[in-house]
Structures are given as structure tokens and as C-alpha cells.
Amino acid sequence: MDLTELPELDDFHEPQGVIDQAQRLMARACGAQQSLFLVNGCTAGIHALLMSGVEGERVVIPRNSHRSFFGGLVLAGSIPVWIPAEADPDLGIGLAVKTETIAEALLTNEQVGAVWLTSPSYYGTCCDVAAVNRLLAERDIPLMVDEAHGAHFPFHPLYPRPALRDGAAAVVNGLHKTWPVLTQCACLNLGRPFQVNPGSDSPDSSGQLRSQRGVRLMSAYHMLTTTSPSYPLMASIDIARDFMEREGQRCLQRALELSAEYKTRLNRIKGVRCWGEEWTNLPGIIAVDPLKVVVAVDGLEVTGIQMGELLRREYGIEVEIAQPRIIMAMFSLLHNRDDWERFYQAVAKIAICYPSAGKKQETNYLPPPWHMVLSPREAFLAPKNKVRLKGARNMIAGEMVAMYPPGIPCLLPGELISDDILEHLAYLKRMQVQVQGPVDPELESILIIE
């Protein structure tokens, strides 16, 4: 199967045959005007969309965004206007952005070229994309959505609404997160604002992109994609698209029912609490993906990190995330009742073995406020030195620190290493949270910019 661009197999960078056909089928399935396959994950799509802007433009980005945004900002030379994500007041995890927060960012910043949302969040919580889009449409600013974890939304009406349906100009879907595809498969799905009017007789009416932003987007997409795209990956996308169209709704319906049943049962286990729909009572959150099962373990004598370890070691269950206070299991549309039951039984057994002795766990999981001193590109280009972390107070960070998973940075290159940040990093270390980014993963030392 692992052939290359032979005449019958089309050309990824000039698609006119089977790849073009597969992309058109994908666009139809996802409700997009145009779909562009990504064989290097969502990261390449996020980078390409950021590069569709002009150097120096401001881009509004929620702070609970994935680390790949930083790379895109470096490549594009744009300036982030970071906005805070609304956090769960109890768990302290960033979940969604309020429309009002974006309105405020637009009032206080000129030259905003694009606004981004991460919806769903890593925890499955979705923003009010339609409201944000209304706000931006008045100002002719495109809305881009990192919908990495929401590629399954178009296939069942009771799941959160896909962002394209609510007016997003472009979304990045990480197919490999929720579809049955090979890892790295993703898709850049474009909505109307990037497109020519169908039937227009302008020279680019054959589905090519019209605006200058669109032209830059296509250049960036080709620049960032290998000239040897993997056919197994592309075939995997095409097969999964066909599967989702034929079987997606049925599988998602089963998953929806299992999720409702097992979340109720998990909530009856003493010492654990399962989160979900009630998050829609928090500002900015209008829907929650039922496939993300977030379980708080505050009522037990184990941390979420220890719980994750027990599940892996003793029950052969790999959770998506294990953080100090929670674990998150990520069910797929193909897990069956036995899988859900196994997870439930394992949590129930651990809860019996580790009842709480009444000790309250620490809660400061949310990263402290950031202070950007240099733009991402300036910080990327600046010479770096390594210093002891303890001595780095009030210096400018030369590298990123992101909890992993989910890969959301708490410190970015070019930002001030404040007392609050130092305290937060010490907390991550104490809780043995895995981090990505620093050359010294033990966080004894850190790169700084002089």
C-alpha cells in the first residue's frame, strides 16, 4: 500500500484525481467548503492558518491553547493577544472562553487579524462559537477554531455542534484523536470566507482560494507539508471518512448512551466525582463532549496521577490524562459496553482500596497570569542561556514549559518568570506532573533570554 505519487495516485500538492476526490468527499462529510488533508497532525494546520495572516498582525488566542500555537506564531511573526480561559472554579482547569472576553480583547487591541478558539477544550467543553462568530462578522475578522478533539461532531445531532456550522472560517480537526484513523491524520476544513462564490467566473473559480489570506494559507499549507505524503495515512483518512458517514451516527449513539449510564454509575462511587453536563452552567460553555470522562478523585487517598498509574499498572487501562486532582478517560465511538464496564469496575475497586483519610488536596493547578515581554518570534531568535531555575526570578524565559498531557503551556519563551510562575513550576514538580519544553525536564534549570 505504501506507494508514492504514481500517475493513478494523484499528486498531493496538485490534486486532480483520487486525492482531490477524497478531499471533496471529506468536505461534504464535514460540511466544509474545502478540505485539505494533513499528514502531520493538527499542528501543521494550525501553523498554516496562523501563517495566512500578515507579519505583525495581532491574533487573539485563548490561553488554554495547545503548544503548537507558539510555533505558528513564530513562523507567522504575528503577535498573540492571549486571553484567559474560564476555569472550573473547583478543579482549576481552563475550559472555555466567554464571548465577552473576546469583545474586550477587540476593544483594547487594534489590528486584530484573526480570532482563535479551542473548542472543544481538551476536556470536551465547547465555546459559544455562533455568538463569537456574530461578534466577529460585524468586524470582518475570521474565526479559526482548533477543533482537534471534535472531528466526530458532524456525525450526530446530539453531540456539540461543529464549529463550521456555526460560522467558523476554518477549523482544524485532529482526526487521529476521535476517528478510527492512523496517528498523524488530521484535516484542515475551510468555511465560506476563504472561498470564491460558487459559479463565479473569476480566474480562480475552480475551488481555489480567493483572498490574499487564502493565497497565503495555501502557500503555507504546501510549504509545511512534506513532498512525500504517506499514502497509508491518506487512505486511512478516506476509509475512516467513509466509515463515519455510514456508521458514525450509530456508533456515536451507542457511545452517548453508554456515557450517560456510566457517568451516573461513576458518580455513585464514594470519593470520586464525574464531571460533564453541569459544566454548561459555567460562563462560556454551551456543550460538552460525552466521550470525555473527567473524574475528580479528591475524596480518595490517591492523587489523579497515582490513580492513572494504578489504572495502567493493575488494570491495563490507559487514561488520556492524569493530573493532580483528576483523571480523564477518553472513550472512542468504538468502545463497547465491556470497555466502559472495565473502567467503571477499576475505578470502583481503587476507590475501595484508597478511601480518604480526610486530607484536602492542593488546588492551585491553574497557571498564573502571563506577562509577555518579547513576541514569540523575537523570543525564538534571541540568544539563550541556561540558569538555575531558583535564580531565574524576573528573567525572561527562553523556553516553553507545558504540562503534558495536554500540552498547554504555562510559560512561553519571551515571558517573564515571575514569582507566581516559579511557585507554579515548583508545584508541578512537587506533584510530579510531566512537562514538555524545557531542556531540563527536572526543572532544576531553565533557558533564559539575557
Ligand SMILES: Cc1ncc(COP(=O)(O)O)c(C=O)c1O
Ligand atoms: C487541542 C489540541 N490542538 C492541537 C493539537 C496538536 O495536534 P497534533 O498532535 O495532531 O499535531 C493537540 C494535540 O494534542 C491538541 O490537543
